[in-house]
Amino acid sequence: MKNVAIIGPGLLGGSIAMALRRKSPESTLSIWGRRQETLETVSKSGIADLVSTELSQVVAGADLIVFCVPIGAMGEIARKIVPFLKPGVLITDVGSVKGPVVQELAPIFESKACFIGSHPMAGSERAGIEAAQANLFEGAVCILTPTQESPELKKLRGFWELLGCQVRILSPQAHDETVALISHLPHLIAATLVNLVSNTNAGAMQFCGNGFRDTTRIASGPAAMWAEILLSNHDAVKNFTQAIIENLREVVTLLDRRDLDGVQALLTNANHQRDLLRK
Amino acid sequence: MKNVAIIGPGLLGGSIAMALRRKSPESTLSIWGRRQETLETVSKSGIADLVSTELSQVVAGADLIVFCVPIGAMGEIARKIVPFLKPGVLITDVGSVKGPVVQELAPIFESKACFIGSHPMAGSERAGIEAAQANLFEGAVCILTPTQESPELKKLRGFWELLGCQVRILSPQAHDETVALISHLPHLIAATLVNLVSNTNAGAMQFCGNGFRDTTRIASGPAAMWAEILLSNHDAVKNFTQAIIENLREVVTLLDRRDLDGVQALLTNANHQRDLLRK
Numbered sequence: 001m002k003n004v005a006i007i008g009p010g011l012l013g014g015s016i017a018m019a020l021r022r023k024s025p026e027s028t029l030s031i032w033g034r035r036q037e038t039l040e041t042v043s044k045s046g047i048a049d050l051v052s053t054e055l056s057q058v059v060a061g062a063d064l065i066v067f068c069v070p071i072g073a074m075g076e077i078a079r080k081i082v083p084f085l086k087p088g089v090l091i092t093d094v095g096s097v098k099g100p101v102v103q104e105l106a107p108i109f110e111s112k113a114c115f116i117g118s119h120p121m122a123g124s125e126r127a128g129i130e131a132a133q134a135n136l137f138e139g140a141v142c143i144l145t146p147t148q149e150s151p152e153l154k155k156l157r158g159f160w161e162l163l164g165c166q167v168r169i170l171s172p173q174a175h176d177e178t179v180a181l182i183s184h185l186p187h188l189i190a191a192t193l194v195n196l197v198s199n200t201n202a203g204a205m206q207f208c209g210n211g212f213r214d215t216t217r218i219a220s221g222p223a224a225m226w227a228e229i230l231l232s233n234h235d236a237v238k239n240f241t242q243a244i245i246e247n248l249r250e251v252v253t254l255l256d257r258r259d260l261d262g263v264q265a266l267l268t269n270a271n272h273q274r275d276l277l278r279k
Numbered sequence: 280m281k282n283v284a285i286i287g288p289g290l291l292g293g294s295i296a297m298a299l300r301r302k303s304p305e306s307t308l309s310i311w312g313r314r315q316e317t318l319e320t321v322s323k324s325g326i327a328d329l330v331s332t333e334l335s336q337v338v339a340g341a342d343l344i345v346f347c348v349p350i351g352a353m354g355e356i357a358r359k360i361v362p363f364l365k366p367g368v369l370i371t372d373v374g375s376v377k378g379p380v381v382q383e384l385a386p387i388f389e390s391k392a393c394f395i396g397s398h399p400m401a402g403s404e405r406a407g408i409e410a411a412q413a414n415l416f417e418g419a420v421c422i423l424t425p426t427q428e429s430p431e432l433k434k435l436r437g438f439w440e441l442l443g444c445q446v447r448i449l450s451p452q453a454h455d456e457t458v459a460l461i462s463h464l465p466h467l468i469a470a471t472l473v474n475l476v477s478n479t480n481a482g483a484m485q486f487c488g489n490g491f492r493d494t495t496r497i498a499s500g501p502a503a504m505w506a507e508i509l510l511s512n513h514d515a516v517k518n519f520t521q522a523i524i525e526n527l528r529e530v531v532t533l534l535d536r537r538d539l540d541g542v543q544a545l546l547t548n549a550n551h552q553r554d555l556l557r558k
Contacts, residue, residue: 121486121487121488122488123488123490124489140488141485141486141487141488143486168485168486177480178480178482178483178486179486181475181476181479181480181483182476182483182484182486182487182488182491183488183490183491185472186472186490186491186494186495187490188527188530189468189472189494189527190494190549191545191546191549191550192523192526192527192530192545192549193464193465193468193523194549194552194553195526195545195548195549195552196460196464196519196522196523196526197460197461197552198548198552200460200519200522201456201457201460203457204457204460204461205461205552205555205556206420206447207400207420207422207447207457207458207461208400208420208461208556209400209401209402209419209420209461209462210403211402211462211465211466211496211497212461212462212465212556213556214493214494214496214497215465215468215469215493215494215495215496215497216465216494216549216553216556217490217493217494217553218490218493218494219546219549219550219553220550220553220554221546221550222550223543223546223547223549223550224543226546227539227542227543227546228539230534230542231534231537231539231542234534234537237534238531238534238535240475240479241527241530241531241534242531243475243479244471244472244475244527245524245527245528245531247471247474247475248467248468248471248520248523248524248527249524251467251471251520252517252520252521252524255509255510255513255516255517255520256517258510258513260506260507260510263506263509263510264502264503264506266470266471266474267470267498267500267502267505267506268502269474269477270469270470270471270473270474270495270498270502271470271498271499271500271501271502273473273474273476273477273484274473274495274496274498274499275499276484277484277487277491277492277495
């Protein structure tokens with residue numbers, strides 16, 4: 001990747017730039033941002049060769065363009081850059097939902113560029129260029145969601161692996177169902193739990209130990225971005241929320257029956273499954 | 280505290296011993312354990328002056344006795360040690376539920392010793408002497424649940440503060456309602472979430488990022504101990520489980536209506552409340 005353009009210098013865009021500077025010092029890096037102020041921070045940090053609020057300037061000559069803006073902003077930017085694309089350019093994004101993104105962007109770039117969705121699962125509860133780090137992607141899983149065979153897939157895989165990611169391939173739909181379960185539902189639950197505690201007994205917050213801190217850490221993530229993610233993946237998130245409601249109802253039944261064995265079986269299974277995760 | 284007896288050398292008992300050795304080297308430490316094997320580990324570690332499977336040996340001469348066994352095992356041990364107590368001895372425990380413990384132990388020790396419940400909120404998903412650490416209590420909240428005024432409360436507070444805890448006072452009932460909300464319910468939710476993921480799509484576990492890891496870390500805690508805790512605090516845990524089911528139902532309604540503002544308001548409130556926790 002000789003010329004890389006990053007659209008949006010937030011946590012992920014900034015971290016990609018920092019990681020590339022370190023891992024591929026020969027690459028030329030252009031960064032587009034909406035706000036002059038953020039671009040000045042980026043400029044001072046020295047992580048880019050070019051920073052601009054002009055999309056045409058940033059994407060011209062790029063071999064790889066990475067969309068790191070909120071998913072709702074991608075369509076408009078995609079349409080704007082089409083006239084300035086270098087033939088054969090590879091385009092990807094880092095959005096947390098893939099079905100709607102692929103559905104919207106793929107037709108815009110059809111025949112003009114190759115678009116393959118990416119989802120590096122390296123977000124955190126922090127946001128913005130201030131939180132960016134060169135090692136953000138080390139060991140993180142990155143899911144790619146190609147919709148057809150192409151030599152560009154290998155290129156894109158190589159890009160994320162260079163940054164330290166473990167690459168996995170899923171269809172956009174399988175991706176969205178998977179992350180609804182392991183990311184979007186947990187986010188909703190963490191937020192709902194924090195709200196329940198603060199509404200029921202705000203004083204209880206001062207007694208919280210590390211357990212509660214860890215369990216609810218993701219609830220500190222940027223609200224507007226997450227609301228958009230949850231609604232973009234509406235069906236799967238709703239189905240799994242209903243599923244956990246059902247499962248919690250069964251827990252209430254166990255508690256009602258004072259069923260020690262039943263509760264212990266539930267916790268033992270969770271123990272076992274959770275420990276598989278560690279390895 | 281010249282002579283301290285620890286009943287049960289698990290994560291908490293072992294950590295108390297290690298912390299005392301460091302912070303109060305002049306104290307004499309006796310540890311009771313059920314299994315000879317564990318006691319040999321304790322003995323080799325040099326954290327105790329006396330280790331024994333004989334309760335009478337361990338509690339004789341103690342100024343402070345700390346019960347660090349599962350709550351279901353406390354009553355029987357309490358009855359056994361009564362004949363060997365030094366007059367004026369202060370007794371406490373580290374159980375995660377206080378109402379049933381205080382109700383059971385206080386009458387056993389009445390007029391023979393002063394019993395005040397403690398709950399150092401310093402557990403982790405790990406268990407056993409192998410996981411013990413001298414700094415486990417640094418900065419942890421420890422809730423004391425006295426049922427009457429007594430000079431011993433000041434002594435007990437001093438003990439936990441010496442170990443690094445921030446001491447808070449609650450009634451046993453207020454304690455149990457508080458921890459149901461910030462510890463027991465989160466534990467049940469984490470376990471239920473892990474089970475839902477593994478039952479719905481076991482393959483999804485390989486895609487899990489740090490968010491899921493943190494959210495479900497407590498689900499790795501010892502199952503038998505936690506089943507006992509949850510059932511000992513049955514009413515409060517059940518009420519709050521029903522409350523979060525109601526709140527999740529409201530979330531489903533928001534998703535059904537594709538109510539972006541509503542979801543964002545929910546997440547923004549959680550953001551705000553969660554951030555208060557950090558300070």
